[in-house]
Amino acid sequence: MAQPNNFGFGEEAALLKESARKFFSEHFGADRLHALVAAEHDPERVPACQWDRELWQQMVDLGWTLLAVPESAGGVGMPVAAVAGLVEEVGRAAFPCPLLSTLATTYVLGACGEAGSEAMAEIAEGQAATLVLANRQGDQRPGDTEVEYRDGALYGSGWFVQELGKVDRLLVCARHSGGLGLYWVDKSARGVSCHADSIVDLTRDQGHVDFQGAAATAVADNALPALDRAMPAVWSLLAADMVGAGEWLLQTTVEYVNTRKQFDHTLGFFQAVKHPLVNVMIQIDEAKSLVYNAACACDTEVEKAAQYAHMAKASASDMAAFASSRAVQYHGGIGFTWEGYVHLYFKRQKHSQMLWGDARWHRAQLADLLLGSAA
Amino acid sequence: MSEDARKDTPEQAEFRAWCRQWLAENSPAEPPVRLPQTPLEIMTREQLDYLQAWQKAAYEAGLVGCDYPVEVGGGGRKDCQRVANEEMQAARTPFFPNVIGLGMAAPTVFYHAQEAVKQELLPKLFSGEEIWCQGFSEPGAGSDLASVQTFAEKRGDKWIINGHKVWTSLAHFAEWMIILLRTDKSHKYDGLSYFVVPIRAALGKGVTVRPLIKITGETGFNEVIFDNLEVDDRYRLDELGKGWQVAMTTLLHERGAGELKTPQAGGMKNRSAHTISASAVMDLAKNIQREGRAASADPLLRDRLMALLIREQGFRQNQRRQRVQALLDHPMRLPLQHKLVISELAQDLASLAVDVEGMGSTLYLADDKAPAGGQWPLSYLNSYGMTIAAGTSEIQRNILGERVLGMPKSK
Structure with a gap:
């Protein structure tokens, strides 16, 4: 299969991305983000889920959770x-919401065929969902x-x-007899407790969930092919979020270094500042570029999708770490304060860097695909 | 359908078929001599003769200068050079020798010369019969290019040129030179003018070409000394004092950010025609034994290999995204990165190949035991040419910071 030259990013995609950008710049600037999530600074604060449900409802009403259905x-x-174009804009706004987790769940359900259709219908009705894959070390291969x-x-954690x-629903990878x-x-069923x-x-927000005999519907007896099929899209979308957040960090830092004067110069x-930026x-x-290549492969070159998505997430992880580090450094003292906005993106990027495989892990997977297993 | 063939226009599709057919029937013979890694290290007449014959054949078949108008010797097509380049690469042809001519002189002459001069010069440039070189840098003007001192003085209809140019690749074979000259000493930028000068005809009569030797031991570039060389005014490009603006056309194309796609052949596989790519380094790593196993099984080397493969793919996808308006920010953001990214990528690939070889990388071209014929240490040494020439990486970062990110000019 060949990919289209324009990554399959046509007029509708451009309109969606543009309208998402407008939506967030009108409704949700960095000042609102700070007021919403950074009211409490105590490092030992009780975990809280701070988000704007009304805006989220507007996003649902706009149909953004239906895009992957x-x-x-x-x-x-x-x-x-x-969809990557939209998620890039969510990352640029660092908007707290379950869009990415719902889209990720949707792609996995979509790879489950008919058995996933009832669950898919609930997403189509507006339920938010997330994936439960990892063990307590954070390993996220299906067997973990x-x-x-x-x-x-279901039993276990x-x-x-x-x-x-x-979220309202969970899609859980679990071991069964076969x-x-x-x-x-x-999530509100008996036998489910969230922490x-x-x-x-x-x-x-993030948590762990204990299952003590929670009633569950099987959507796949064999999780592996569905996850193999869906995870490249999931990695690509997370990387798109990181690209958007990275661009915010770059532009904000450039604006700052073009304003702040020392030694009679901005x-x-x-060059010690200019060149790293x-x-x-x-x-x-x-x-x-790697994100849109990988996303396009998920649509039109499925046999290469995993390879390209490993590239995108590895690249995005390194970028996220570097962009956030330079942003705090070049904001100087203000970059080190709670009052500044930079740390909100710094922390989001560090979280994304590790989530669903860090750069080292994705490069190791890619090497196994292209050079054969090292073992 | 090959990856390159996706979404051709009807004209491109027809042209691609022609390229493919012609290349299948006219594949050039094996070279009679060892070829250098790039045209910039052509050292002997035998190497040049072979490569010139190939460029001429390709030109006559319509594979060179495809997007230039017919009146100046071009093919009169639209966006077809890219197609010819892809097909020549796929057919693993030799490279073209007239690389400065095609990449820098042709677009500059095309955009800035008088019509008659274009018609006089471009056909033989495309065919490779006349080799071109570039006279920009001087001993006192490197990164600070606008401080060139080589002077042109007006006498009647003629200009008299005196001065000293350096790092002039291919000058020892060149008929023509594009040259940045000072015509007014009282203005730094506005005192510059741009000419094309016939240097071969003037050898020993106002022009001296002396080879410079690179860190690799190869020759290929030169210093050129002008001692009262007389040049006709019609060989001035654009207006007097507009030399800097004309030079920007040259530099934009040299850095891969220009309007006109440079005709580029290559891909030939033999002992010396050596490709610098992630897959070449991966192949090397599979074949080099380190501590009793293939280098490709070493986890650290695997990680570095994949990191570079990813950068290479990122570069390729940047080229693709450059044509998707909805996914771009600043219009020059990707084009101006081109030269910086590709030259540093090539350097890092060659550096990794040397690390993969380990002790084997101490062996050079004349040693039978050298892995890959000693080409990787040669590539690594040569890679510094690319990160220094055409505006060093440091200058490229200044340009990007200033023109794309809007930061103030650094000193």
Whole structure:
């Protein structure tokens, strides 16, 4: 299969991205973000889920959670590349919401075929969802799950669950007598108890979930092919979020160094500041191009999707770490304060860097694909 | 359908088929001599003769200068040079020798010369019959290019040129030179004018070409001394005092950010025609044994290999995204990164290849035991040419910071 030259990023995709950008710049500037999530600074604060449910409802009403739902299931069925454009804008706004977790869940359900259709219908009705994959070390290969499924119910714990406080439904990878399966659970069902993690990132929430005989619907008896099929889209979208956040960090820092004066010059005059910021830009552009290539592969070159998505997430992870580090450094003293906005993006990027595989992990996967296993 | 063939226009599709057919029937013979890694290290007449014959054949078949108008010797097509380049690369042809001519002189002459001069010079430039070189840098004008001192003085209809140019690749074979000259000593930028000068005809009569030797031991570039060389005024490009603006056309194309796509052949596989790519380094790593196993099994080397493969793919996808308006921010943001990114990527790939070879990388071209014929240490040494020439990486970062990110000019 060949990819279209324009990444499949057509007119509709451009309109969606543009309208998302407008939506956030009108409704949700960095000042509002700070007021919403950074009211409490105590490092030992009780974990809280701070988000703007009204704006989220508007996003749902705009149909953004339906974009990955196929038309046959009552959704819009946009290409992954178009969805990536939207997610890039969510990252630029660092908007706290369960959009990415819901889209990720949608792609996994979509790869489950007919068995996933009831769950998909609930997403189409506006339910937010998230994936439960990781063990307590944060490993997220399917076999790492600590959850078991027996007699129609789930037992055990799932860890590092994204946006757990914001979602309604869980898609859980669990071991059953014949292998690994995927199960759909109502978060408010009996036997499900959620515990918020205390996390660094203020723009997200995360938690672990204990299952004590929670009733669950099987959507796949074999989780592996569905996850293999869906995870490249999930990695690509997370990387798109990181590209958007990286661009915010770059532009905000450039604006600052073009304003702040020392030694009779604005800071951008000094090459010790200018050149690393150019390096940040180069890394953002590399990650961005790789994101749309990977997203497009999910749509039109499926056999290469995993390879390209490993590239995108590895590149985005390195970029996220570098862009956020330089942003705090070049903001000087104000970059080190709670009052400044930079740390909100710094922390979001550090969280994203590790989430669903860091750069080292994705490069190792890629090497196994292209050079054969090292073992 | 190959990846390159996706979404061709009808004209491109027809042209691609022609390129493919012609290349299949006219594949050049094996070179009679060892070829250098790039045209910039052509050292002997035998190497040049072979490469010139190939460029001429490709030009006559319509594969060179495709997007230039017919009146100046071009093919009169639209966005077809890219297609020809892709097909020549796929057919693993030799490279073109007239690389400065095609990449820098042609667009500059095309945009800034008089019509008659274009018609006089461009056909033989495209065919490779006349080799071109570039006279920009001087001993006192490197990164600070606008401080060139080589002077042109007006006498009647003629200009008299005196001065000293350096790092002039291919000058020892060149008929023509594009040259940045000072015509007014009282203004730094507005005192510059741009000319094309016939240097071969004037050898020993106002022009001296002396080879400079690179860190690799190769020759290929030169210093050129002008001693009262007389040049006709019609060979001035654009207006007097507009030399800096004309030079920007040259530099933009040299850095891969220009309007006109440079004709580029290549891809030939033999002992010396050596490709610098992530897949070449991966192949090397599979074949080099380190501590009893393939270098490609070493986890640290694997990580570095993948990091560079990802950068290479990122560069390729940048080229693609450059044509998707909705995914761009500043219009020059990607074009101005081109030269910086590709030259540093090539350097890092060659550096990694040397690390993969380990002790083997101490062996050079004439040693039979040298892995890959000693080409990787040669590539690594040569890579500094690319990060220094055409505006050093440091200058490129200044340009990006200033023109794209809006930071003030650094000193």
